[in-house]
Amino acid sequence: MSFVLRARPEICSGCRACQLACSEAHGEGFNPSRSRLVVAKDDVGGVDQPIVCRFCDPAPCVNACPAGALLKTAGGWLSLRDGDCVACRACVAVCPFDALKMDPSGSRPLACDGCGGHPACVGVCVTGALEIES
């Protein structure tokens, strides 16, 4: 099954539980800076905008990877072969939605793997601002 993640900023509470769940689900403890999605916030303007991978097809990030480390899976989401990644940031540079960023260590991109079909971020969103669309 393939799906896309849909973000609805108009009902996002800006709590960033999604970011926390992402790092936890990937075995990286509680660390929003290691999340594959980001809630862009502007407290003054009252903006809370979840920025999520759109699982583009074809995917510019995958096409830009010179090492063949970033792949698209049958389900449509991304898979990174850590050992092959050369941390060149080409994938980050070409993402049209600014949805792909580097790990804070700079060693690899934080590519959304869709949690294998059951995204942790969607599971913890209590307002419904993140949804799966098949």
Next chain:
Amino acid sequence: MGQRLTIELESMAATWATIPEAEILKFIGGRGLNMSVLWNATSPDIAPLDPRAPLVFAAGPLVGTSFPGGARFNVSGRSPQTGILGDSNAGGFFGPELRFAGIDQLILLGRAPQPSIVWIDDDAIQLLDGTAIWGLDTVEATRAVHDRVGDRNVQVAVVGPAAEHGVAFSGVFANLVRAAARTGMGTLMASKNLKAIAVRGTGGITVANPGRFKTAIDRLQNRILNHEEYATRVRLGTTQLITALQKIGGLPGRHFQETTYAAYNEVSGETIEAEHKLRSKGCFACSIPCSRYLEVNDPRFPGLRLEGPEYEPLAGFTVRIGVNDLPLALQAVDRCNRLGMDAISVSEVIAWAMECAERGQLPSSQTDGLDLRFGNGDVALALIEKIAARDGLGDTLADGVRMAAQRLGIGAELAMEVKGLELFQADPRAMKGYGLGNAVASRGADHLRSEPWFEFSGNEAEGIRRYGIAETSDRLAWRGKGLLVKDFEEKAAISDALGVCKNTYNNMEVLDWSETAELLEAATGVAWTGEDVRKVGERIVNQERLINARFGIDRCHDTLPDRFLEEPAGPTESPSAGSVVELDRMLDEYYAARGWDRETGLPLKDKLQELGIGD
């Protein structure tokens, strides 16, 4: 184990230290650890704004984890407003970011040579020149700090212009509206020439046993989402209390002259929801987004949009000062936030001045030409600006209501404060456990030191089960309230030590002592029992009492304004009509429950030995 970062602002020397395990076992974290530091670092000889006086931030061991609402931090020091223990707590995103930067406690000492920003970028600590942002309001300053460090995701805690001017009840503001506003911790921060603290943490937090921790959090999450209060909390947050307190006769109408308020529905949480709410907002990783983002379309206040308000500022700028103009009240809240002041204290000094004027105690020659009377919202807005600028009457009010009464030589009996801190937005005659809680609270008049909601329950069987006394569930009864307040003080202390929200932990009682111990053990790897945890709560309360004893606090300071002790509550149709607070009887019971001396109200030696403190 936790990390303590100490920054000496004069020399900008930063020192990291591992917090000793014995200290963690005694105090857990957050507010508890702050009290441990203040016990060792405060003295009557060091004035509150002496550069040697410490300003301490801490975030407990559940902050930044998936605990829903594990978002809170405490700011503590000797209060420039009250002269005794100062402490305040706020949510938002600042506390978690401290923890992501590896900081459990941050101690600031000394005074920076010029207006400054402390910039913590993981383990790189710098003092940036803050001269250019000195004078900016909390919103402008937050934006300027973001621009300065080039990252809008950096978490920032700032003080506003009021703090710079030495207004005694200035707070520390994170995420613009997440205010650690009580007891003047912003005033203390500004006295150190510190305008802002900016933090970026990329280190993350690991818990000792991720599997057990997740299982416990999943269970907790289910309990929260299925709680009977969930839907209302998401819709209205604490603003639901306007209507709820109207129903029981507990509102602070026109400065506590009436416990019901005819126009309550014009200023209620429901009305805000219907007329101004755009969407729900939440603190870090919280599953109850109880905050609200509002838009106010009123030509008098062009472009007014804000997050909030909570019940306290809302009732403060409506019911307490007799104003039924909701957009004006929201403007007042916004101005308090931007200027960086405690809305509870501001609303009290204004309401007090209004009552003094109406009773002929404050002559118009002393009011700077303002027409001080209940219901005059424009005067409230004017006074907010004058207080923040310390201008005219505002200068007199800027040191708090107790000092204002002293300086003007009027209205001491009308000053709604305990130990120099202004009382919250509810009438203690309608809730006697809260009355006792306010009288004994360690930071002066305060409900969040205990929050003994159980007295609203009417559940007599549960009252007997918990305390052996059915009346503990009756808000208008006094019996058993000493036991009730002791219990809830310990729960509140543990909330602040863990760094979690009192809405869930205390008011919704989502975890008992042993479940708390289980979670803490999964998080830290240290074995805890429920009784161990409760005892930390008891220890924190006793430690705070010892700190205050150092500043001369004893039983005679555990009191309430005369109005609540002597004047029967009105009006006659109020469900609380005729009630007064039987404080002395509750105090006797409370001290006995605490193991404190009945005459002095101070901890007895046996109790201190049992808790291992006081050396």
